Amino acid sequence: MYYIDLAVTGVSFGCMYAMMSVGLTLVYGLLRILHVAHAAVFALGAYVVVLVANATGSIALGFLAAVIVTPLFGIAIYRLLYEPLLRYRPDVPMIASVGLLVLMQDAFRIMFGEQGVTFRQNALSFTTFDFHGVTISAVQIALIVTAAVVFAGLHLFTTRTRTGLGWRATVSRPKIAASFGVDPVKVRYLNFAIGSALAAVAGGLVALLNNLVDPSIGFVVSYKALAIIVLGGLGSVRGTLVASLVLGLVEAYGTIFIGAWLDRDAIAFLALIVLLMIRPQGFTGARTA
Amino acid sequence: MLIRNRRLSALAAGSLSSLAGLVVLATFAASPARADVKIGFQAPLTGPAATDGKSAQIAAGMAVEDINAAGGVLGQKVQLVTYDDQAKSDQAIFTANKLIGEDGVKLVVNGSYSASGRAAAPVFQKAGVVMIAAYGVHPDITRAGDYMFRLVHLGPPQGAATALYIGKTLGLKKISTITMDNDYGQATMDGFIEAAPKYGVEVVNKYSYSLKDRQFGSIVASVKRDNPDGVYATGYFFTGGPLVAQLRAAGITVPIIGSQAFDSEKFIEIAGPAAEGTYIIDSFDRDRKDEALQKFFTEFKQRAGYAPEGVAAITYSAVRLMADGIKRANSAEPDKVRDALAATKDFPLLEGNMNGFNSLHEMIMPIQVNEIKGGKFTPAGSITDLNAFAPPEK
Amino acid sequence: MSAYTISIVSIIGINVILAVSLNMISGFCGQISLGHGAFFGAGAYAAALAMVATASVPLALLAGVVAGSVLGILVGFASLRVRSDFLAVSTIGVNFLFVGFVRKQSWLGGEMGISGIPPTGFGASGNMIMILLLACATVVFSLYVSRSWMGFAFRAVGEDEQAAATLGIGAGAYKLAAFGIGTALAGLAGALYAFFTQFITVDAFDFILSVMLMAMVVIGGIGSTWGVVAAAVGLTLLPEAIRFVNDYRLLVFGGMLVLVIRLAPGGLAALVHNLFARTRKA
Numbered sequence: 001m002y003y004i005d006l007a008v009t010g011v012s013f014g015c016m017y018a019m020m021s022v023g024l025t026l027v028y029g030l031l032r033i034l035h036v037a038h039a040a041v042f043a044l045g046a047y048v049v050v051l052v053a054n055a056t057g058s059i060a061l062g063f064l065a066a067v068i069v070t071p072l073f074g075i076a077i078y079r080l081l082y083e084p085l086l087r088y089r090p091d092v093p094m095i096a097s098v099g100l101l102v103l104m105q106d107a108f109r110i111m112f113g114e115q116g117v118t119f120r121q122n123a124l125s126f127t128t129f130d131f132h133g134v135t136i137s138a139v140q141i142a143l144i145v146t147a148a149v150v151f152a153g154l155h156l157f158t159t160r161t162r163t164g165l166g167w168r169a170t171v172s173r174p175k176i177a178a179s180f181g182v183d184p185v186k187v188r189y190l191n192f193a194i195g196s197a198l199a200a201v202a203g204g205l206v207a208l209l210n211n212l213v214d215p216s217i218g219f220v221v222s223y224k225a226l227a228i229i230v231l232g233g234l235g236s237v238r239g240t241l242v243a244s245l246v247l248g249l250v251e252a253y254g255t256i257f258i259g260a261w262l263d264r265d266a267i268a269f270l271a272l273i274v275l276l277m278i279r280p281q282g283f284t285g286a287r288t289a
Numbered sequence: 290m291l292i293r294n295r296r297l298s299a300l301a302a303g304s305l306s307s308l309a310g311l312v313v314l315a316t317f318a319a320s321p322a323r324a325d326v327k328i329g330f331q332a333p334l335t336g337p338a339a340t341d342g343k344s345a346q347i348a349a350g351m352a353v354e355d356i357n358a359a360g361g362v363l364g365q366k367v368q369l370v371t372y373d374d375q376a377k378s379d380q381a382i383f384t385a386n387k388l389i390g391e392d393g394v395k396l397v398v399n400g401s402y403s404a405s406g407r408a409a410a411p412v413f414q415k416a417g418v419v420m421i422a423a424y425g426v427h428p429d430i431t432r433a434g435d436y437m438f439r440l441v442h443l444g445p446p447q448g449a450a451t452a453l454y455i456g457k458t459l460g461l462k463k464i465s466t467i468t469m470d471n472d473y474g475q476a477t478m479d480g481f482i483e484a485a486p487k488y489g490v491e492v493v494n495k496y497s498y499s500l501k502d503r504q505f506g507s508i509v510a511s512v513k514r515d516n517p518d519g520v521y522a523t524g525y526f527f528t529g530g531p532l533v534a535q536l537r538a539a540g541i542t543v544p545i546i547g548s549q550a551f552d553s554e555k556f557i558e559i560a561g562p563a564a565e566g567t568y569i570i571d572s573f574d575r576d577r578k579d580e581a582l583q584k585f586f587t588e589f590k591q592r593a594g595y596a597p598e599g600v601a602a603i604t605y606s607a608v609r610l611m612a613d614g615i616k617r618a619n620s621a622e623p624d625k626v627r628d629a630l631a632a633t634k635d636f637p638l639l640e641g642n643m644n645g646f647n648s649l650h651e652m653i654m655p656i657q658v659n660e661i662k663g664g665k666f667t668p669a670g671s672i673t674d675l676n677a678f679a680p681p682e683k
Numbered sequence: 684m685s686a687y688t689i690s691i692v693s694i695i696g697i698n699v700i701l702a703v704s705l706n707m708i709s710g711f712c713g714q715i716s717l718g719h720g721a722f723f724g725a726g727a728y729a730a731a732l733a734m735v736a737t738a739s740v741p742l743a744l745l746a747g748v749v750a751g752s753v754l755g756i757l758v759g760f761a762s763l764r765v766r767s768d769f770l771a772v773s774t775i776g777v778n779f780l781f782v783g784f785v786r787k788q789s790w791l792g793g794e795m796g797i798s799g800i801p802p803t804g805f806g807a808s809g810n811m812i813m814i815l816l817l818a819c820a821t822v823v824f825s826l827y828v829s830r831s832w833m834g835f836a837f838r839a840v841g842e843d844e845q846a847a848a849t850l851g852i853g854a855g856a857y858k859l860a861a862f863g864i865g866t867a868l869a870g871l872a873g874a875l876y877a878f879f880t881q882f883i884t885v886d887a888f889d890f891i892l893s894v895m896l897m898a899m900v901v902i903g904g905i906g907s908t909w910g911v912v913a914a915a916v917g918l919t920l921l922p923e924a925i926r927f928v929n930d931y932r933l934l935v936f937g938g939m940l941v942l943v944i945r946l947a948p949g950g951l952a953a954l955v956h957n958l959f960a961r962t963r964k965a
Contacts, residue, residue: 002514005539009506034771081945088948091715091771095901098894099940106335106933114340115595116527118558126561128538135513135539210503210531212559216337220501223775223890230772255507256496263470263499266783269776273761276773280764335933373932378880378887379694383923386687407798408880412686429798429882470786472884475794 001133006252012140014248015147019202021225021232021240022154023074023195029171029235030191032090033082036097038199039222040104041077045070045200046207046217047112054120059208066200074196075189101222109215116214125211139209146205150198151241158237167191171235220265227268231275247271325368326361326621328353328611329394329418331384331401331409332604338376338402340527341600345400345423346371347593348601351585352608362615369608370394374401378408385412394418395623396611400604403427403472410437419614419623419630423607424600426473428681431649436627438650440607440638442571444473446678447549448480450656451570453677455519455546456488458658458670459568464490465515467508467522467532468497474523477548481521484677493517498524503531509539523548526598530559537563546570553598557664564661572659573602573640574668582639599640606638644675651680689811693879695919696814697872700821702899702915703908704868707825709897710906711834712861713841714762718774719896721781722866724888726751726873728785731797731883738801744874751870752863754781759862763855778890785885796884803878814875821868825908828864837861838906902943904952913951 020042027035045066053062081100085093119125127138157164169177170187178184206221207213228247232239247268254267262270330349333342353369361367370392372384381401388394389412397413397420399406406425410433413420421438422430428444431437442450455461464485468478478495485492493515496508512520520543522532529551536545537560547556549571557564575586585605589597597605613636615621618629631650635642643654653675660669672678684692705719729750730743737743758777762770785791792798803810828834836857839847844854877883895918903914925935947954 002510005510005513006507009504009510013504013506032768081941084945085948089905091709091897091905092901092944092948094771095894095898096941096944098898099937099944101937103934103937103941106931106937109335109339110931110934113594114343115555116340118555122561125534126538126563128540130540135510137538206503210559211534211561212503212527212531214340214527216501217503220499223779226772226775230769234768252507255498256511259497261784261787262780263783263786264502265499266779269779269783272776273773273780276765276769277761280766280769334930372926373930375932378882378884379690380922382690382880383687383694386685386690390685390687404884404886407882411881416686427795470794472794472796 004134006256007249008134008136008140010249010252011245012143012248013251014245015143016202016206017221017225017228017248018147018241018244019150019198020221021228021244022237023192023199024225025229025232025235025237025240026171026191026195028229030174030188031082031086031093033093033097034090034226035077035082036094036222036226037077037081037100037104038195038225039218040101041070041074041196041218042199042203042221043104043108043213043215043218044073045196045203046213047108047117048200049204050117050119050207050213051112053122054117057121059119059122059124063201063204066204067197070196070200071193074192078188078192101218105215105219112213112215114215116212118211118213119208122208122211124208137209139205142208143205146201150201151237154194154237163190224265224268227272231272325366326363326615327368327370327392327394327396328608329388329392329397330369330371330608331374331381331388331397331399331405332371333376333401333405334371334373336375336377341424342373342376342401344593344598344601345604347589348585348597348605349398349400349608351588351592352605352612356609356612362612363619363621367612374405374409376402376405378404381405381408382412385409389413389416389418395621396615396626397421398423398604398607398611399425399430400600400607401425403430406430410434413437417623419611419627421607421611421630423604426476428476431651432683435631435650436623438630438646438652440603440610440643440652442549442654442656442678443480443651443680444476445480445483446680447571447656448477448482449484450672450678451477451521451546451548452481452484452488452490453674454568454570454658454670454672455521456485456490458672459519459544459546461519461544462489462491463493463515463517464519464521465493465512465517466495467505467512467520467524468495469522469524469528470497470499473550474548477523478521480678498528498532500525500528502528505532505535508532509535509541512536513539513541517543519544519546521546523550525550526553526556526559530556530564533567534560534563544568549599552659552666554596555598557661557666562664564664567661568669569659569661569666570672571599571656572666573599574657574659575666576668577641579637579639581637585639602639606640610636610638647680648682649680653680684808686807689807690879691920691923693807693811693814693875695916696811696818697875697879698896698899698919699818699912699915700868700872700875701896702903702911703821703825704865704872705896706900706903706906706908706911707828707837707868708861708865710900710911711829711837711841712858713767713838714858714861715767715771715897716758716774716862716865717771717890717893717897718758718776718778718781719866719869720888720890720893721778722751722755722869723873723876723892724781724785724883724885725754726870727877727883727888728791728797728873729870730874731800731877734800734877735797740803740878743877744871747870747872747874747877748867749870751873752867755862755866755869756859758866759859762858762862775890775893778888778893782885782889792884794884796882798882800877800881800883802881810875810878814879817871817875821871822908822912829906829908833857833860898940902940902947902950904950904954907950907952910950910952910955 414434726747733746903910
């Protein structure tokens, strides 16, 4: 039962990582920018969920507000910060992105307090189910179900709809896609909108899981997400999903078995470096640019 | 080569002169009213440690107002000179030097973490400035010299007292331990693990987590498997809250014992109903019939918008103690204040009366324990066997 | 000079060494490293251990340099294997691994760090002068490298590896050299830092520091030694200069970082260059 408990922890966390990382990997695929400020989007999502839920008494309304607000914020980041910097080396927009993250983190602290915000009513956090000795909490189930729905939806969207096909084509073959009449700028907006909404959902679920949103909520997750997107072979959604789940599991078991000599937050990067030494092209093989 | 060198020296000179300009500017901006007794104050006002820094700052401000309302010291007002150190060592060195050199401060309260107190201590010691570390727990702070004082129990003695409480008072045998990975968490746990066998406490398994963790799934599953009589965890309220909630959610019903920094109303808010029955060691008795304490509670809540935690209470007490030292020394000369502080006897802190300082200027005081009952901190006895957790003398 | 000024000038000197050395790796040779803090930390830890054991300043400096460059050459080898896209993230990984590993090592003091590092015996101003001299030496060395054949080869590798190969410049050896030199200097800075604070904890070498160093390089103008020096001085002084905003320091700092990059993406070097170009036209 113990090992199954660990697996549940790992998978639910993997699902969170996946939702957080997908936006990041797509931004990289399109623009070659390490979008570090994605962590601020994640945190913003968490704050919107908890604040709206506390104001209206409905957690669902909180999530609804978050998926409306964060895409606008994501698009604004692209429009105001990245677009003017696209012709410079990718480290330039990345440093700007870090600056934005520092600014946002402190803005959250100043606006919503250093103590963080908790849900006034959050029955979900304290609800657990017991299946023959395996414990699983309501939020963990929500994480897994949401991720499944999101990725299935994303798959249908990119294979069945015109817009989705155009998007996917632009990520993998920008020039050819453009010659088929796909507007690359629209694709970028779409990309930031969807990526930000997913990060916000992940942030909201983590907020429920912790029953706490503090200014540093996005910090660690964001850097792990960088490792994940490289593991997943930059720009690949499927690779990112696999890498997220694997990392969730490795961390769940690793915390116990190698925690004595290595910090949990470093496990992701250990995995990354080991993998890169064995397969320099990443998990899923080289992505044709 | 010559030309390059000249450019270099020009640059160096330029940056130095602009620096000097800055310094002059800062001196003007901070020029205080004369004849005030200045107390320097360092706290992390920005960055990840700002949670505690903010509480410390509010509490220190209240202490100064209370002192001045009661006539100040030596017929003068007390003035607080506050700098942000972000709980970082280099920032603590900068601000320590600034307090000494530009503000002419001779008495300091460090309301920050160990990284700051540890870096600032030798600087103040060398300049002959008295420093009271309000809640920095690294042993190096008081080892820096005789001008240093500490108003919080060191980590290892806290841990030893916890072992005594768990073994003797609660009568638990098998304990799983969960350590927070920073100096405070590690040092406290070390003290516990060393003392545990003395009280018949067996450590079944040891786990650790990082300060940034809020997710403890793997640890929770492992503790569940350990099936211990109790769980002892070190951490802050913002890690302890989620940890306790997750342990309880997994159906672990044994007593949970938390370390001092769990002590915050926010802990109860985060953990919700799961907080019930958690013991907090070295927590402060909020219901004590003490006028100063009750007044502090109401006023702090008004200003901060949340109830004061241990950090706030101890910082308030540290500023009060400094003022008391000045009064007893009948002088603001650091040497005299140092001697007066070293001779402190039965000083009323908000948390209760402290016995005094030992030869290393470590505080000696019984340790209070609280249990969360009905969503409130409820006294659960105190650990009075001072020898069981005597701080080091060197 | 007041003690406050001495302490700030010391840190400025250390940051100049760090930023200029990172500029050799990332600016000259185009190898993006976001893990410079790890090499800085390795140097600091090695120097601290050497200092505690022998109390010899030259030995501690040497230990810092060696530790920084050994780790750096290891990472350099890794950089030969991975795509440049991956390198940035791998070096972030190196930083997190370094911190995550040291944190758990009791022989390195674990969370408590290493304390009781004996003083150098030069006093605070003596230390500052040593730091400034070494910082100047680093700057001069960087200028020299940039004008030498090696600097040319670095730039060739950074701009286009294949083209460099046709000129007979083997990318591998030069990448290793860039990493070796840059990280040795970071190790040196680490030793100086250990002298300065006389105790070290691993939190001082985290990823945030590495990003700050990269910010100095980018704001100064990638590849420009003078620009990077100016940015290192500026970014170290900025938080001190805006002390009056107290609670809002990080907010203002982050905002200025965004603004500076948004308004001068080519860095100070490009700004100055454009200014000159404009006046010449006029």
